[in-house]
Amino acid sequence: MKPIPTKHIYQDFNEFNRWLGERRRFVSMRQKGHFYFDKIWNAAGLMTREECYQWLADKLGVKEFQSHFKNLNNEQCAEAIYYCQQLLNDNRRLDLDFGTEPITPLYDINLTP
Secondary structure, three states, X not given: OOOOOOHHXXXXXXXXXXXXXXXXXXXXXXHHHHHHHHHHHHHOOOOOHHHXXXXXXXXXXXXXXXXXXXXXXXHHHHHXXXXXXXXXXXXXXXXXXXXXXXXXXXXXXXXOO
């Protein structure tokens, strides 16, 4: 992650605002990713936290320490959100198929950031 720049580094204020907007979108993506990721290991209890990071690393094709959201770029965050939503929806479908009350709601899966 790039260090936080100060306004005087940029040629004009618009350039700084563009950077700030990109930064906010990235932080928002990370927060959204953690929202779904935490539901897998915390709320739904589908796997432990460590297993969840290993599962995400396998899905993204990276090493486990690289699968933490702080280490992901925008595309990887979007992909991680997609996989987490997909897993939660699949688990919901299994619950419904076996006649039990689903733990999680149905999520609208969208791969675009």
